[in-house]
Each structure stands twice: as C-alpha cells, then as structure tokens.
Amino acid sequence: MSKPIVAIVGRPNVGKSTLFNALAGERISIVKDTPGVTRDRIYADVTWLNHEFTMIDTGGIEPDSSDIILKQMREQAVIAMETADVIIFITDVRQGLVDADLQVATMLRKSKKPVVLAVNKVDDFKTQEIGIYEFYNLGIGEPHAISAEGKMGLGDLLDVVISHFPEGAGENEEDDNPKIAIVGKPNVGKSSIINKLLGTNRVIVSDIAGTTRDAIDTVIKRNGKDYTFIDTAGLRRKSKIKEELERYSIVRTVAAVERCDIAVVVIDAVEGITEQDAKIAGIAHDRGKGLIIAVNKWDAIEKDDKTQKKFSEKVKATLSFADYAEIIYISAATGQRLPKLFDTIEQVLESQNLRVQTGVLNEILTEAVAMQQPPSDKGRRLKVFYMTQVAVKPPTFVIFVNDKKLMHFSYQRYIENRIRDSFGFIGTAIHFIIREKQDKETV
Structure with a gap:
C-alpha cells in the first residue's frame, strides 16, 4: 500500500x-x-x-x-x-x-x-x-x-x-493492476511512450478521482492482462527559474513513485545519463520499487557493436546504488523494442514477489561465509547465524548476527550479490534487516 x-x-x-x-x-x-x-x-x-x-x-x-x-x-x-x-x-x-x-x-x-x-x-x-x-x-x-x-x-x-488519512490511505483501490510510473526529466519522451503504447493496444483512459488534468492513469491491456500506467508527462509548467521547475518535477515524481509498483525511468540516449536522472532513479530505489531504465531515442544514435555495452556501463556506474536496475533500449518514435518493455515489467514483477525458502537461503549464506570470511574489529569477528525472508515488494530478509556493528555495508553487499547470483531478483531492490542474537543461544 x-x-x-x-x-x-x-x-x-x-x-x-x-x-x-x-x-x-x-x-x-x-x-x-x-x-x-x-x-x-x-x-x-x-x-x-x-x-x-x-x-x-x-x-x-x-x-x-x-x-x-x-x-x-x-x-x-x-x-x-x-x-x-x-x-x-x-x-x-x-x-x-x-x-x-x-x-x-x-x-x-x-x-x-x-x-x-x-x-x-x-x-x-x-x-x-x-x-x-x-x-x-x-x-x-x-x-x-x-x-x-x-x-x-x-x-x-x-x-x-x-x-484526515483515508482508509487504505494513499492507495488507489480502483484496480489491482500492476502500477507502472513513467518518470524522467521533461522532454525525454515520456508522453511519446504512453501514446505509442496506446496506439498499439486496446485501452481505457480514465481520470482517477483526486488527480488533476495532467496526471492521468492509463489502463493498457496486453495479452489479456491490464497494466495501469501513471504518467507524469503532464508537467508543462512555464518557469523562468530552472530550480523551481526541477523541484516541481521532483515533487510530482515522488507522488507518482509512491503509488507505483515499478518505476520506468526514461533517459535521453542523445543526452546520456545525467545527475537529475540519478536523482529520479534514487527516489524509486529509496522506496524499494521495481526499477527499469528505458533509454529512449536509441534510433538516433550512431552505433557499432560496442555502443550499447559502453552506454550500459555508463548507466551502471552512475546508478551504482541500483546496479540491479534493468536497462532497455527503445524508440518511442518508431516503436522499436517497446514490446520488450512489457516483458521486462513482467520479469521485475516476478522478482518483486519472489519468496525463497529459508533452508535454501541458508545454504547460500553458509557457502558465502565459507568463501569470504566475515569482517572483524578489535579481535571480535562477525558471526552470521542464519537468514530468513520476511516480506516481498521489495524482497526483505532478516539476517541474525552476533554484533550489528560488525556487519559492514560491504559485507552486506557481498551477501546481497550472492543472493542475486542465485535467484536473480531482476530490477528490484533487496532490503536487509540486521538483528542481534546472542552466541549462547546457538548450538
């Protein structure tokens, strides 16, 4: 919710x-x-x-x-x-x-x-x-x-x-469809993507109560399944002050991301990834939403066999905090690879809802600890006892250790990478809760 x-x-x-x-x-x-x-x-x-x-x-x-x-x-x-x-x-x-x-x-x-x-x-x-x-x-x-x-x-x-919060506050209860927010800087082609999807799919466009003229939720049917697209492209406010416009678009993005399951961050292939793109992706990451980076206007780029690889590396480097994000290359103008957007959305939805059995998780954990020894400080070494999954959307794991202070970010990242290697978790953040458990409780 x-x-x-x-x-x-x-x-x-x-x-x-x-x-x-x-x-x-x-x-x-x-x-x-x-x-x-x-x-x-x-x-x-x-x-x-x-x-x-x-x-x-x-x-x-x-x-x-x-x-x-x-x-x-x-x-x-x-x-x-x-x-x-x-x-x-x-x-x-x-x-x-x-x-x-x-x-x-x-x-x-x-x-x-x-x-x-x-x-x-x-x-x-x-x-x-x-x-x-x-x-x-x-x-x-x-x-x-x-x-x-x-x-x-x-x-x-x-x-x-x-x-004053409504019951089920903040949630649109009109439908149970997957909610996809199309977000990004002004003029990167957000509305063109929606329009192209509309042109090729049977669709109902509806104003949801409480939203304004420029925030229209669009329901698009594909392969018998409905998807609700939250469009922030209506932002067309005239402002001479760039910071004011940027602030406005960030506020609108926060509101859209708050309601979505997956954020599709649209970036301009010609301009390349910018700090503002990273800020927008950071909002989705911060909130544990699914994250897809859609590189639009890819048809306008002169390419050789290494162009896409180099571009992906630049995106991953700029979004190092969310290197799990899926990257797709599209053209809203020609419709190139737009069907792949739905396939990717389905993959991310599956990852967000994936549950891993505790037994299987702990096999991975035991192997990870054996391969890379946990950190120590002043003679006291981190002991990792066990791990269990407690939630989905985003997948959330509790790790029990002897001392929370010894669980360095880098070691937590190492465990996260081992879990991703084993189970994928494509396009979704993974959250960890570190809990202390006394040595004497373990046999």
Missing part, C-alpha cells in the same frame, strides 16, 4: 523547513550517502503512531518582492493541491495574519483537500492566545499552536494530520 502524502505550504521565514526537519529527523536525503546522487531536502518519510506518510516541503527560492512571494506561494499551493492527501498550512504568530496568507487560504479551501492550519513560533500559549485565534479568520478551521524550533505541539498537530 502506498503511503499518504502530506505537503507543507507557507510564506518564506514562517518555519517550513524547521518544521520539516523537526518531523523528518535525520531521514532527509533521497539516498543516504550514495555517490552520484545529490542530497535533497524535498521529501522524507515520517512515522507517527503506526502511521507512515511521505512529507513534502513545497518551499523553494525566497525572493524579496512581495508580488513574487505571493506568486510562489500560489505555486506551492498548486503543487500541494495536486499531489497531497493532506496539506499543512504554516503561518507565523509573530508576523500575524497577512494578505498572502488569506489569498493562499482561499485557494486551499477551494481544493477540497484536508488542510491543517499550524501557527508557528508560539512560545507561550497564554500570552499569545489572541494572536493564535486571529488565524480563525482564514476560514480553514482551527489554528494549531506549535513551535517547530522548540518541538512543541507537534504531536497534537500530527494527530490531526493522520485523522
């Missing part, structure tokens, strides 16, 4: 990023410490009372002109209204109610999305009570007093936020 999305909207300097960081804690990077992927404080996973959700900070550049500030707040509100299940509208008790707050509140009211009003920088409820109640004038419900910096009132705020 995909997680609900909560967006934070508000004027510059009211404490959006302070609130974001207070709620997100340390979990604020797209892929932690991964070479080649820019850390970006746009979204984070938050858990509150057994509810998990994805929080998005819509904020961006902070210009001086009040006209530009209002324009940007409207942009933020649009992003929030399009992508979020719940919106936190943050205001500042010290600055009081200003015109920009009123105008954005009007937009948010019309959106019919649940809006939770947070009044920030409240250090003393009694002395600031009148200032807090002034925000009732926004007409979007009760103001919730918080101090993002002092981390006060956040629990009460989150209680209200999660009360």
Whole structure:
C-alpha cells in the first residue's frame, strides 16, 4: 500500500523547513550517502503512531518582492493541491495574519483537500492566545499552536494530520493492476511512450478521482492482462527559474513513485545519463520499487557493436546504488523494442514477489561465509547465524548476527550479490534487516 502524502505550504521565514526537519529527523536525503546522487531536502518519510506518510516541503527560492512571494506561494499551493492527501498550512504568530496568507487560504479551501492550519513560533500559549485565534479568520478551521524550533505541539498537530488519512490511505483501490510510473526529466519522451503504447493496444483512459488534468492513469491491456500506467508527462509548467521547475518535477515524481509498483525511468540516449536522472532513479530505489531504465531515442544514435555495452556501463556506474536496475533500449518514435518493455515489467514483477525458502537461503549464506570470511574489529569477528525472508515488494530478509556493528555495508553487499547470483531478483531492490542474537543461544 502506498503511503499518504502530506505537503507543507507557507510564506518564506514562517518555519517550513524547521518544521520539516523537526518531523523528518535525520531521514532527509533521497539516498543516504550514495555517490552520484545529490542530497535533497524535498521529501522524507515520517512515522507517527503506526502511521507512515511521505512529507513534502513545497518551499523553494525566497525572493524579496512581495508580488513574487505571493506568486510562489500560489505555486506551492498548486503543487500541494495536486499531489497531497493532506496539506499543512504554516503561518507565523509573530508576523500575524497577512494578505498572502488569506489569498493562499482561499485557494486551499477551494481544493477540497484536508488542510491543517499550524501557527508557528508560539512560545507561550497564554500570552499569545489572541494572536493564535486571529488565524480563525482564514476560514480553514482551527489554528494549531506549535513551535517547530522548540518541538512543541507537534504531536497534537500530527494527530490531526493522520485523522484526515483515508482508509487504505494513499492507495488507489480502483484496480489491482500492476502500477507502472513513467518518470524522467521533461522532454525525454515520456508522453511519446504512453501514446505509442496506446496506439498499439486496446485501452481505457480514465481520470482517477483526486488527480488533476495532467496526471492521468492509463489502463493498457496486453495479452489479456491490464497494466495501469501513471504518467507524469503532464508537467508543462512555464518557469523562468530552472530550480523551481526541477523541484516541481521532483515533487510530482515522488507522488507518482509512491503509488507505483515499478518505476520506468526514461533517459535521453542523445543526452546520456545525467545527475537529475540519478536523482529520479534514487527516489524509486529509496522506496524499494521495481526499477527499469528505458533509454529512449536509441534510433538516433550512431552505433557499432560496442555502443550499447559502453552506454550500459555508463548507466551502471552512475546508478551504482541500483546496479540491479534493468536497462532497455527503445524508440518511442518508431516503436522499436517497446514490446520488450512489457516483458521486462513482467520479469521485475516476478522478482518483486519472489519468496525463497529459508533452508535454501541458508545454504547460500553458509557457502558465502565459507568463501569470504566475515569482517572483524578489535579481535571480535562477525558471526552470521542464519537468514530468513520476511516480506516481498521489495524482497526483505532478516539476517541474525552476533554484533550489528560488525556487519559492514560491504559485507552486506557481498551477501546481497550472492543472493542475486542465485535467484536473480531482476530490477528490484533487496532490503536487509540486521538483528542481534546472542552466541549462547546457538548450538
């Protein structure tokens, strides 16, 4: 089930990023410490009372002109209204109610999305009570007093936020079809791929409730099976500021990836793989989704017998954190190899749902440990006792060891590679949970 999305909207300097960081804690990077992927404080996973959700900070550049500030707040509100299940509208008790707050509140009211009003920088409820109640004038419900910096009132705020989550939050229950998100930078050919698939397949195009004019889920039937394609190609917002456009597209990508089973990251063969492509792939990897890299416009490349191999090596190097991703070479313009996209999707779906028996897993583990001795530190050596699979989508394994601190990333990666060698797990992330078990419990 995909997680609900909560967006934070508000004027510059009211404490959006302070609130974001207070709620997100340390979990604020797209892929932690991964070479080649820019850390970006746009979204984070938050858990509150057994509810998990994805929080998005819509904020961006902070210009001086009040006209530009209002324009940007409207942009933020649009992003929030399009992508979020719940919106936190943050205001500042010290600055009081200003015109920009009123105008954005009007937009948010019309959106019919649940809006939770947070009044920030409240250090003393009694002395600031009148200032807090002034925000009732926004007409979007009760103001919730918080101090993002002092981390006060956040629990009460989150209680209200999660009360708005729909049952089965964030999940489209209209169908059980595999959900495939077509993601990538603007103008790499995402919409062309969808259109080509539409042209060659009998299809129903439907607007799913709650999505906007530019986020259409397309159901495509192939070999008697329905697939739901989530298209982010509707992003056509005019912006003179590149960072703003990039931020907008990343937010839209997060929303699409959150709902999908498999992300197809479309890259431009002529341009080659870029840092922005790595960032987008990092979102899917971070969320344990299936990952396919579709190299579009391959027909436009002059080729010899080594071209594809060299290109694949470059992609694998740039996406070293997700070297399990499947790479396919296509042309949306000519339809070249597009049927292979479905074959690859099927392979990845199978990998995501693959379960391996504990006995077989531990044979692989025993052999792996025998071939490469576990690491040691200050005379104490890692002992790996056994491993079992506890979940699918993504395949998740618990490894029991004597000391978690001795399980270095490189050794975990070695075990992952042995598992992949044995069982494939094509195009899917594998997650590991390391648990400690005392030596004396083992015989």
